[in-house]
Amino acid sequence: MFLSAIPAADGPSLQGFSPDSTTSERAWETKFKAIPSADRLREYMQRLSARPHHVGSPYDKDNAEWILAKFKEWGLNAQIETFDVLFPTPRERAVELIEPARYTAKLEEPALSVDPTSDQQKEQLPIYNAYSVDGDVTAPLVYVNYGIPDDYEQLERLGISVKGAIVIARYGSSWRGIKPKVAAEHGALGCIIYSDPREDGYFQGDVFPTGAWRPREGAQRGSVMDMPIYPGDPLTPGVGATPDAKRLPLSEAKTITKIPVLPISYADAQPLLAALKGPVAPANWRGALPMTYHIGPGPAKVHLKVKSNWDTKRLYDVVARIPGASEADVWIVRGNHHDAWVNGAEDPVSAANAEMEEARGLAELLKQGWQPKRSIIYCVWDGEEEGLLGSTEWAEAHAGELRAHAAVYVNSDGNGRGYLQMSGSHSLEKFINGVAKDIADPEKDYPAFKRLRLERIANAAPADRDEIRKRGDLRIGALGSGSDYTAFLDHLGIASLDLGYGGEDGGGIYHSIYDDFYWYTHFADTDFRYGRALAETIGTVVMRLADADLLPYDFTNFTDTVQKYADELDKLWKAKSDEIKERNKEIEEGVFSAIADPKKTLIPPKVEDVPPFLNFAPLRNGLETLQRSTEHYEKAAQKLTLDKKPLTAANRSLAQVERALTLPDGLPGRPWFKHQIYAPGMYTGYGVKTIPGVREAIEQKNWKQADEQLVRAGKVLENEAAAIEAVAAELEK
Ligand SMILES: [Zn+2]
Numbered sequence: 131m132f133l134s135a136i137p138a139a140d141g142p143s144l145q146g147f148s149p150d151s152t153t154s155e156r157a158w159e160t161k162f163k164a165i166p167s168a169d170r171l172r173e174y175m176q177r178l179s180a181r182p183h184h185v186g187s188p189y190d191k192d193n194a195e196w197i198l199a200k201f202k203e204w205g206l207n208a209q210i211e212t213f214d215v216l217f218p219t220p221r222e223r224a225v226e227l228i229e230p231a232r233y234t235a236k237l238e239e240p241a242l243s244v245d246p247t248s249d250q251q252k253e254q255l256p257i258y259n260a261y262s263v264d265g266d267v268t269a270p271l272v273y274v275n276y277g278i279p280d281d282y283e284q285l286e287r288l289g290i291s292v293k294g295a296i297v298i299a300r301y302g303s304s305w306r307g308i309k310p311k312v313a314a315e316h317g318a319l320g321c322i323i324y325s326d327p328r329e330d331g332y333f334q335g336d337v338f339p340t341g342a343w344r345p346r347e348g349a350q351r352g353s354v355m356d357m358p359i360y361p362g363d364p365l366t367p368g369v370g371a372t373p374d375a376k377r378l379p380l381s382e383a384k385t386i387t388k389i390p391v392l393p394i395s396y397a398d399a400q401p402l403l404a405a406l407k408g409p410v411a412p413a414n415w416r417g418a419l420p421m422t423y424h425i426g427p428g429p430a431k432v433h434l435k436v437k438s439n440w441d442t443k444r445l446y447d448v449v450a451r452i453p454g455a456s457e458a459d460v461w462i463v464r465g466n467h468h469d470a471w472v473n474g475a476e477d478p479v480s481a482a483n484a485e486m487e488e489a490r491g492l493a494e495l496l497k498q499g500w501q502p503k504r505s506i507i508y509c510v511w512d513g514e515e516e517g518l519l520g521s522t523e524w525a526e527a528h529a530g531e532l533r534a535h536a537a538v539y540v541n542s543d544g545n546g547r548g549y550l551q552m553s554g555s556h557s558l559e560k561f562i563n564g565v566a567k568d569i570a571d572p573e574k575d576y577p578a579f580k581r582l583r584l585e586r587i588a589n590a591a592p593a594d595r596d597e598i599r600k601r602g603d604l605r606i607g608a609l610g611s612g613s614d615y616t617a618f619l620d621h622l623g624i625a626s627l628d629l630g631y632g633g634e635d636g637g638g639i640y641h642s643i644y645d646d647f648y649w650y651t652h653f654a655d656t657d658f659r660y661g662r663a664l665a666e667t668i669g670t671v672v673m674r675l676a677d678a679d680l681l682p683y684d685f686t687n688f689t690d691t692v693q694k695y696a697d698e699l700d701k702l703w704k705a706k707s708d709e710i711k712e713r714n715k716e717i718e719e720g721v722f723s724a725i726a727d728p729k730k731t732l733i734p735p736k737v738e739d740v741p742p743f744l745n746f747a748p749l750r751n752g753l754e755t756l757q758r759s760t761e762h763y764e765k766a767a768q769k770l771t772l773d774k775k776p777l778t779a780a781n782r783s784l785a786q787v788e789r790a791l792t793l794p795d796g797l798p799g800r801p802w803f804k805h806q807i808y809a810p811g812m813y814t815g816y817g818v819k820t821i822p823g824v825r826e827a828i829e830q831k832n833w834k835q836a837d838e839q840l841v842r843a844g845k846v847l848e849n850e851a852a853a854i855e856a857v858a859a860e861l862e863k
Contacts, residue, residue: 145564146678148772155677158500159568159670165491166484166665168658172651174483175658178468179475179647182253185217185513186443189253193468194446197510200486201450204493206508208450213371213523215363215445216383217516218438220258225322225392227402228268229431235398239347244339245648247473254472254643257393258436259306259323260516261355261364265390266435267319269296270428273406274313275415276303277323279813282316288409289731290425293317296432298402300326300417305612305816306393307354312813314388320434321391324399325350326417330638331396333418337638342653344638346397351471351641355517356385358812360802361616362522367802370527371445371519380440385517390436405430409730445512447520450489452496454505454676457778460785461535462675463507463624464488464668465521465614466542467514471641475650481542481630482510484664491669502676504537504781511614514543515641518616525617532622537785538675539618539626545664547655548633549585550578553607554615555625555788555808556691560684562627563603565674569667572659578631578667579604585633603687610818611810620805623792625683629668631660679772680861681784685760685854692756692807692847695820696749702828703836707741714738742833749824749840752847759851759858766861780860787857790849793842797823798835806846 143152177196181189194210201208225235237257241249272292275281277299285292297318299309310321327333330344337345344350355364363371364383371377380386396419404421411423448468454460466485467478489508492500513519525532538558550569552562566579574581586598598604609619609628619626635654639645655661674682714737716722722734792804803809809822819825823839 144674144678145561145684146674146680146682146772148679150773151677151679155674158495158677159673161498162491162495162669162673163666165494166487166662166669168662170487171483171658171661171665174486175475175479175650176647178479178482179470179473180247182250182255182472183468183470183474184255184472185445185469185516185519186219186441187253190469190512191446194448194510194512197448197468197486201448201489201508204490205497206450206452206489206493208448211447211449211524213363213445213447213520213527214373214442215371215513215519215523216365216380216440217443217513218260218440220256220436221439222435222437223256223258223392224433224435225394225398226433227405227430228433230405230429233401235394236347237392237394237398239349239395239643242339242644245644245646247646247648248643255351257349257351259352259354259391259393261353261386262310262391262436262438263387263389264437265320267296267390268431268433269294269319270426271295271402271406271430271432272297272426273403273411273415273423274299275411276300277309277312277321278304279312282312284412285425287733287735288425289733290408290427291317294319295427296320296322296434298322298324298399300324300329301350302326302329304814306352307356308813310354310387310389310391311356318389320389322394322402322432322434323391324394325396325638326399326419327396328418331418334636334638338644338649342635342637342639342649344642345644347395348638348642348644349393349395351393353516354387354391356387357517357611358810359385359800361518361611362526363519366523366526368526371523372527390434392434392436402430402432445520445523447512447524448510449524450508452492452502452506454503455501456776457504457781459535460504460537460781461507462504462672463509463536463539463618464672465509465511465539467511467520467614469512469515469520470645471515472643473646475646476546476637476654477544477640477645478514480545480650480655480661481664484545484661484668485510485542487662487665488669488672491665492672502673504676506672506676514614518614521614522617525622529622532618532624533789535785536618536622536624537681539615539624540668540671541613541615541626541628542630542664542668543613543628545630545655545660546632546635547573547660548631548635549582550667551630551632552604552627553609554627555619556606556688557625557683557685557788558627559606559687559691560603561674561682562606562629562671564682565667565670568670569663572663578663605691608808608818608820610808610814610816612816616810620803620809623789623805625788627671629664629671631664680767680770680777681781683784683787685763689753689756689760693753695807696746696753699821699824699828700746702825703741703744706828706831710738710740714740741831744833744836745840748844749847752844752851755851756847756854759854763854763858766858770861780857783853783857783860787850787853790853791846793846798827798839806843
């Protein structure tokens with residue numbers, strides 16, 4: 131039983147709450163936490179994942195209408211907002227080995243008799259990568275490992291070019307959209323992506339339906355839209371895809387791939403890879419197929435064909451609004467998507483069902499007399515899978531209001547058993563740590579926070595353990611991309627959180643027909659206890675953000691984190707510089723020619739210019755100013771007696787603070803991404819780059835741009851400091 135570990139109602143005040151309002155908040159939260167029900171979570175999952183429900187399918191619309199009806203039944207003011215977006219679905223697909231032997235890839239996942247929804251072929255989207263350009267190419271095959279920039283450097287040293295070839299890359303190490311992008315940059319004509327059993331199959335565990343892992347013929351669908359440029363409808367960058375929106379012609383859409391791409395299973399990949407000769411792949415390029423991995427090119431020659439219907443499809447976003455009682459113009463926005471690639475029990479229903487239980491819980495509290503100070507908006511997005519379509523179009527359509535009113539966006543996208551995964555804006559780090567201390571872990575008799583802290587100690591590098599033990603708050607991850615927070619955080623500068631439980635169950639059903647109710651109820655959070663925990667966690671987050679006397683941001687942890695990023699950048703420059711100097715020296719010494727086996731090709735690297743010193747002063751100065759404002763704010767907030775006066779003006783200003791971290795012209799080459807502290811990497815996709823302008827310039831050895839970006843990073847820190855300073859002054863009034 132879970133009794134003693136949660137602070138009692140007479141414990142210390144909650145962050146941003148007076149002692150009195152803490153008592154009342156805790157009472158409402160206790161009522162709320164009793165509401166989410168495992169039985170209902172199971173029921174919602176069974177209903178929402180009963181049939182395939184991708185964008186444009188009948189069941190996608192049906193689900194949106196069903197969620198809307200539920201929201202209304204619970205007494206919430208809700209409606210559906212629609213957008214019309216470009217959404218390609220495949221008309222012709224082919225992967226064929228034509229030399230030295232013939233093999234035609236099946237490109238199909240078989241139905242399994244034990245799995246009752248796996249046979250809904252008529253409604254299933256075929257295996258494909260959405261937003262691949264149309265193409266029909268025949269060329270020699272080259273194996274490129276994960277197909278990330280480092281792999282091409284390796285290929286160059288081995289004297290292998292992919293120019294005029296079709297590349298085959300395994301899933302992993304980067305977001306999938308990076309693979310065709312980098313392949314095209316190196317002159318490849320086509321790209322095949324497959325799931326290797328090493329990362330995603332029998333090497334990991336028993337395969338479905340015996341175990342949770344990807345079966346031989348299972349494949350991973352997914353978008354290859356160039357989302358690091360901009361997500362959302364490719365034809366309406368920066369504006370909502372409403373009926374009257376100006377649309378780009380298809381030929382000008384920047385986020386469609388340059389070469390055709392298809393994903394395949396390892397059953398389909400094996401004959402292709404086995405037909406490759408040429409050098410044996412380096413040890414860390416080898417997967418778990420029972421064969422020797424070669425790179426090619428050839429003699430394997432492959433025919434790859436992709437043709438899509440380039441249709442416009444309608445999105446159905448469900449949006450419910452709870453008006454705030456005293457600060458209605460400050461908004462807390464909560465979202466999770468409802469669309470899936472196929473049946474999508476895990477992705478996204480395992481967290482969408484929790485979102486629904488939160489909404490039902492809050493609706494119940496409203497009937498009992500709960501009055502949130504601020505307005506709450508519950509959104510259930512459509513079209514996340516193909517390119518964050520529903521959330522991006524909604525955020526772009528409402529950009530003006532959101533910039534004026536939104537304080538925080540809270541996201542989830544999938545859930546499982548295990549540890550609370552916390553990522554987001556570091557101004558909310560202290561806050562989310564506070565919530566995690568008040569949530570019971572379903573499998574242990576103590577809070578989710580304590581379990582996560584102990585897990586971090588168990589798995590930390592020795593050098594980091596001390597910090598975990600000493601620092602009051604656990605560090606939260608920075609957000610890259612890969613879910614619906616992207617438009618809110620990166621485009622609009624709204625402080626965001628992304629939350630979910632996981633880490634105890636693995637699985638290989640991601641974006642396949644086997645991500646369904648049968649799989650989830652056999653191999654994941656089978657009794658929905660972690661579904662309940664997620665509803666409790668995010669419901670508490672939303673309530674605290676909506677009810678606090680003073681919005682619970684904390685800039686000390688933010689400043690500490692940016693300090694860490696600045697130190698990392700220093701080290702990154704130093705490491706690059708040392709690496710180039712060392713390599714130049716080895717070239718001069720003849721190291722590379724000495725180790726070259728004359729019977730194999732190994733091309734020595736070229737001498738490179740040693741990097742110039744960079745000017746970190748603007749960034750360091752920005753940090754100094756930020757440090758001073760943060761200290762000032764802390765003092766002002768501590769002196770404040772929270773229930774003595776309304777803090778409306780201060781809260782309005784606080785909601786704007788994260789906006790100061792954006793610049794209107796965005797990041798180099800991608801103006802849609804306006805946040806200067808967090809962004810998805812141009813060459814990592816989902817993976818975050820912090821202080822991205824500077825970090826990516828250093829990684830790409832663009833030293834002039836690095837210096838320019840250091841000035842801009844310094845400037846947003848000065849802007850942030852000024853915004854914090856203004857709130858501190860407001861609090862002292
Ligand atoms: Zn998802």
